Amino acid sequence: MKLARVEAVHIAIPLVRPFRTSFGTMTTKDTFLLHVVTDGAEGWSEFAGDPEPGYCAEFTAGAQIVLRDFLLPRIAALPALDAALVGPATAPVKGHELAKAALETAVLDAQLRSYGMPLATYLGATRERVPAGVSVGIKPTLAALLDDVEGYLAEGYVRIKLKIEPGWDLEPVRAVRERFGAALPLQVDANTAYTLADAEHLRRLDEFGLLLVEEPLTENNLHAHARLQWRLATPVCLDESLHNARDTASAIAMDACRAVNVKPARVGGFLEARRVHDVAHAHGVPVWCGGMLETGVGRAANLALAALPGCTLPGDTSASARYFAEDVTEPFVLVDGHLPVPRTPGIGVAPLPEALARFTKGRRNLYP
Numbered sequence: 001m002k003l004a005r006v007e008a009v010h011i012a013i014p015l016v017r018p019f020r021t022s023f024g025t026m027t028t029k030d031t032f033l034l035h036v037v038t039d040g041a042e043g044w045s046e047f048a049g050d051p052e053p054g055y056c057a058e059f060t061a062g063a064q065i066v067l068r069d070f071l072l073p074r075i076a077a078l079p080a081l082d083a084a085l086v087g088p089a090t091a092p093v094k095g096h097e098l099a100k101a102a103l104e105t106a107v108l109d110a111q112l113r114s115y116g117m118p119l120a121t122y123l124g125a126t127r128e129r130v131p132a133g134v135s136v137g138i139k140p141t142l143a144a145l146l147d148d149v150e151g152y153l154a155e156g157y158v159r160i161k162l163k164i165e166p167g168w169d170l171e172p173v174r175a176v177r178e179r180f181g182a183a184l185p186l187q188v189d190a191n192t193a194y195t196l197a198d199a200e201h202l203r204r205l206d207e208f209g210l211l212l213v214e215e216p217l218t219e220n221n222l223h224a225h226a227r228l229q230w231r232l233a234t235p236v237c238l239d240e241s242l243h244n245a246r247d248t249a250s251a252i253a254m255d256a257c258r259a260v261n262v263k264p265a266r267v268g269g270f271l272e273a274r275r276v277h278d279v280a281h282a283h284g285v286p287v288w289c290g291g292m293l294e295t296g297v298g299r300a301a302n303l304a305l306a307a308l309p310g311c312t313l314p315g316d317t318s319a320s321a322r323y324f325a326e327d328v329t330e331p332f333v334l335v336d337g338h339l340p341v342p343r344t345p346g347i348g349v350a351p352l353p354e355a356l357a358r359f360t361k362g363r364r365n366l367y368p
């Protein structure tokens, strides 16, 4: 394969309702799709970040510069383009996992299309459909939260995740438990909003029988997460703090987490995500596939990862309608609490030209 052309397509799609986390409120999915054209097939991917560096250090405008000036020149210099070489060839560029993931995924999509192989097959997926959880944002009132959770359960979602922050933690969890019962699979995500000084407070979550508490403390502090896990019965799950398989191995060895949220974007792509999965699975630590409010382009690829054997907990891969009235791809529809794993070559979807045109804010050539 030879690289011919790479383009960033800036898209903005309104969310069906605002999504508030401890790091901010989103009302629109504003990002870019990466379109890679080779001498053979073409590939698509989605940059998972936002215009502002709230979840992590990367952001859309910066990622396009990193792709254009640092990542793509290294890929274009390869004698033959191969998705497995994207990681090693871009390793001299520090960080920028989200940008690297977008590049590797679009190249992988093109390559797998040329082989006629679905991403799920390439990764070693063992399921044809995956159970769907839903991540519920911070709401203005408990009543509004209970209404939202009730709606999602009526739609068939099999697991609820509540976003929490100081001042919105024990009460919403108690309210959801009281209303929907002890059997509801329930977990929380703090997106780094607490410190170890909050350990005694967080320990009060133990009485609610949660599946896990996700990224409670300041990012990248494995030591503090291990100290917290020592005091909690609830399993700690890491998201923001795990950037690769090596971090995951360290975190597990230190007992800094007893569950792993794997996001291909956060770890630089699907090949490293597979390794994160393998490390955790080999240690008997449950894995689940997280999300970043992706459009159908990112969602399709995530579903292939969610179908791996070690993904034993329901993920955040919800149906398209949970995010958008209209998606840029054919929508993913919840059936009996599950989403189907795409079974056509590559990531299994491509943007619908008409929808893409309507949501496109601009295009930028990144290569040549």
Ligand code: OSB
Binding pocket: 055, 134, 135, 189, 191, 239, 290, 291, 292, 293, 294, 316, 317, 318
């Ligand atoms: O921390 O998992 C997170 C969304 C954007 C950024 C970070 C996170 C999330 C979610 C929603 O929790 C996941 C999804 O539904 O895609």
Ligand code: MG
Binding pocket: 189, 191, 214, 215, 239, 240, 261, 290
């Ligand atoms: Mg998270």
